[in-house]
Amino acid sequence: MSTLAVNSISKSFFAVKAVQDVSFTVGPGEIVALIGPNGAGKSTCFNMLNGQLRADSGSVVFDGYDITREKPNQIWRRGVGRTFQIAQTFGSMTVRENVQMVLHSVHDRLSGLWTPLVRSYRAEADALLGAVGMQDQAERACCFLAYGDVKRLELAMALANRPKLLLMDEPTAGMAPKERNSLMRLTASLVRERGLSVLFTEHSVDVVFEHADVVVVMSRGKLIAKGKPLEIRDNPLVQEVYLGTGAFLESSEIAQ
Amino acid sequence: MYDISTLFAQLLNGLSYASTLFLVASGLALIFGVSKIVNFAHGSFYMLGAYVALTITSAMPSTSWGFWGGVLLSALIVGLIGCLIEMTVLRRIYSAPEVFQILVTFGLVLVFQNLIYEFWGPDEVLAPRVPGLKGAASIFGERIPQYSLALIFVGPIFLGLLWWLTHRTRWGRLIRAATQDREMVASLGVNQKTLFTVVFFLGTFLAGLAGALQIPKESANLQMDINIVVEAFVIVVIGGMGSILGAFLAAVLVGVINAFGVLFFPQAVSVLIFIVMVLVLIFRPNGLMGGRIIPQRPGDLSIDQPFRLPSKRMKLATLIVIAVLMLLPMVASSYLEVVMSEVFILAIFAGSLHFLLSVGGIVSFGHAAYFGLGSYAAALVATRLGLPMGVGILAAILSGAAGGLLFGWFCTRLKGVYLAMLTLAFAQILFTLSIQMVSFTGGDNGIVGLSRPAWLNSHTGYYYLSLLAVTVSTWLMRRALYSPFGFAFRAGRDSAPRSAAIGMNVARIQWAAFIVSGAFAGLAGALMAYHRGSVFPNDFGVSTTVDALVMVLVGGVQSISGPLIGAFAYHIVAVELIRNLADYWRLILGLFIIAFVLGMPQGIVGAFMHRFGKGEK
């Protein structure tokens, strides 16, 4: 059984058919890249998977449960973690407190009014920070971190509820190439180690070819191809629609 | 019941008032739309327009031309003064957090009040009737002043003018572009500073014009500023922030509701308007014509450091301070005991605001609501039911919490300026009710005659009670701040998307914070009521809220001990000012607030930490 099954979902915003009849699956332990030109409907797809938007039709099945109509926090509790295009962390807390926040939510302890937050789940938080190489900065204020480190922290936060599926919307947007590669290697190794499935959208073709098991291509709301990276590279339809020039090289699109 | 002619006459009166409201509100909407500044001083320009017009029209020949020319000239003068203020003060706070903008512009309100008082004196002044429009027209047998009828047309005329300006002229198009996207204008190569100044001129000109046009109908007085600005805010919120057409529709709505409200619910007119606003906000959270508002980032002025648990040395220092305060009555005069009791009580109130504002980023601009609920609950329990003080205080805490429960439910559905305005609206409703429900609340005279038990009757006794209360409250609020709940509340402020993505219900947590904060504010209200032995409508007033805001600001918005230090510094200064400089205290306080926000936005504690602390750069 696949971890995530997307069955012909569609979404329109008034006249704009942002996503039409898109289906694909993500198997256990699989890393799937969702690519396509700007405005293809990738983010809209993503938002339907994590409950921020509700699909007009079709269904989303995660781990055997129909989550099409569930809210973001319910879907999170089922084991779907996510990172944002612009990293979302808690700026006025220390790095460790950021992770402790998530752990308190995981253990349903957010309404506590007495024991200070910093006293609980400390070791667990440090273990997660260790996994992303942030243990040295645990005491630092999040707002003083370098952007690459914020991304790592966000990854640690997304992993805190031991998700089965990780959704990453443009994980390397706004990063320098070197930082980008080290972050993606880290992500890939963590994911393989834990047997997670990953679905990510991406602009950088390097990243897609180095890390994805399967590539799904969208254009103008429709799914136009899916397959192994090499098949996709050689697919004439993809080359035409996605690349225009035929060269599958760095796209310099400005991320939305 | 009223016959149809009365109703029609009242409709015309409402429309006439709608014109005034529209002029003020459209100016406010323009300024907000372009500069995103929450200009609380807008009513002061209206008031200034009225007083300047009084002087100028009486100096002009008493002909039609003299009057209308004088009105225009007055509006121009007000607009120029507006320009000056934009260039010297407001320009510096465009990227500051909303709460700082509200405070600075409230500082301007105080400055204007004081200056106008200096120049024109405390008496109400009514202008002579307008040459050429002295009579009254008879419509269906009802007599309506010609001048009121003429005013009806002013609103639509200016709606047309503003439409022409914003759709047919280059500057107007820029204004519209800037309303939608501030960055875009910068990219068009327009000098943004000039644009903001021009818009501020236009906005304050309209306010001044409205004030000048009002003088033949209503005597100019020193309360007109707050009254009109609250109404104008309500209109801008109902119409949709930054929308001129929305402001017009809302002005007509409010004007008409006002007029009929006077006939049918004379006790509750202003409550009616606020209820309309609440309904609009629930069903159309961005107002009738409002587009989506891009929320401002919290706190551009200072980077927010994490709240750290107190070190051993801090704990020791705290114990020493408490010990010193316990010994103080041995050497202090009873006057100092009284002042310090007030400091303690105000520190509880400021602390409750700090919890919402600093921890959760919620600008509770009507925080006086909970204070007043507490003070009135205590007073009613004591005087109407004759129950002892302990029961009164318990009732006050519960009332404050209930206020938080009710208002928080509405407020947590909104964000930013809308939320601030809604909290203000709730406080104003209670303020009005406390004045109008004379048989229950004593009206303007408030409730007097709360007596304390014998063992608390001395100043020293009450000093110790207040000290105990502030110690326990501060300790409890600190626990809450460091607890998972406090962090969750802060998390919602830092990043709403991340909070939702880790399974938190941000609105629910904020709602709970409203209740907690309301309870402590209620406690402060009750302690103040027993301290003074009386309660007054001003417990719900804007100035009570502003006092608390200034205390939090003075101490430092992002420092945990801010409210305590702030209450101490501010109250001592305020008491001394009022004692020694009675005529100028508003001027000095206003200038102090402005200077403080511009010069030391991180507050006393923040400045101290910056200098001597070990925080990261």
Ligand SMILES: Nc1ncnc2c1ncn2[C@@H]1O[C@H](COP(=O)(O)OP(=O)(O)O)[C@@H](O)[C@H]1O
């Ligand atoms: N909230 C929205 N309202 C209206 N149109 C939208 C909205 N979100 C996305 N769209 C439109 O849907 C299409 C797909 O957008 P998106 O999913 O963001 O594309 P991608 O992430 O692939 O760049 C675009 O044409 C976009 O303009």
Ligand SMILES: [Mg+2]
């Ligand atoms: Mg996108």
